[in-house]
Amino acid sequence: MDLKSLLIIIKSDPRIDRRPAEAIRLATGVGSWQRVKTAVYLCGPAVLILGNELEALIDTDCFHQYFPALASRPDAIFLQQDSPYLNQIHALDKPVPIVPRHAFPDFLASYDFVLTF
Numbered sequence: 001m002d003l004k005s006l007l008i009i010i011k012s013d014p015r016i017d018r019r020p021a022e023a024i025r026l027a028t029g030v031g032s033w034q035r036v037k038t039a040v041y042l043c044g045p046a047v048l049i050l051g052n053e054l055e056a057l058i059d060t061d062c063f064h065q066y067f068p069a070l071a072s073r074p075d076a077i078f079l080q081q082d083s084p085y086l087n088q089i090h091a092l093d094k095p096v097p098i099v100p101r102h103a104f105p106d107f108l109a110s111y112d113f114v115l116t117f
Contacts, residue, residue, distance in 0.1 A: 005037040006030060007111035013045035014057040020046050021059035023117035028066040031073060039111070040070065041099065043080035050079075050089035050096065078107070 008027045014020035024040065031038035042049060049067070054060055070076050079086065079098045086098075099107050108114065 003035065003037045004112045005039070005110070006113045006115065007039050007041055007108065009041045009043065009114060009116045010046040010049070011043045012117055014049055014063075015045070016058065018058050019117040020049060021057070021062035023115070024049065024070060025062050025066045026115075027076070028070045031070065031076065036113075038073075039076050039078060041078045041080070041107075042083075044083055045085055047079055047083045047085045047089055050077075051085075052088075052090045 006027075008023050010020045010023045012019045027038050027040050030036055048057065049063065054063055057063060075097070077096050079089075079096055081098045081100045
């Protein structure tokens with residue numbers, strides 16, 4: 001049985017909006033079922049989820065609780081190539097793929113379901 005795939009696009013600013021934290025919680029929870037391959041695409045200010053100032057984000061407890069499990073999965077996090085916030089993120093234990101603008105349509109089409117937060 002082929003697993004269905006879900007891409008969660010997070011574009012809201014995690015410094016002023018709770019939706020990015022909820023999207024991370026959702027991605028971690030759905031992915032833990034191992035019935036759906038779940039990935040997160042961070043674009044715009046949402047890339048700040050990977051920043052050094054996690055305490056500046058709304059609902060930091062949610063990020064602390066759920067993000068490590070999501071980040072430990074292979075191919076679970078992707079970044080927007082031209083986000084102006086890329087210079088504000090820190091290095092992770094593993095490289096995070098950056099999706100070039102020209103490749104985004106094919107990247108998006110490779111998923112069965114897409115949610116946007």
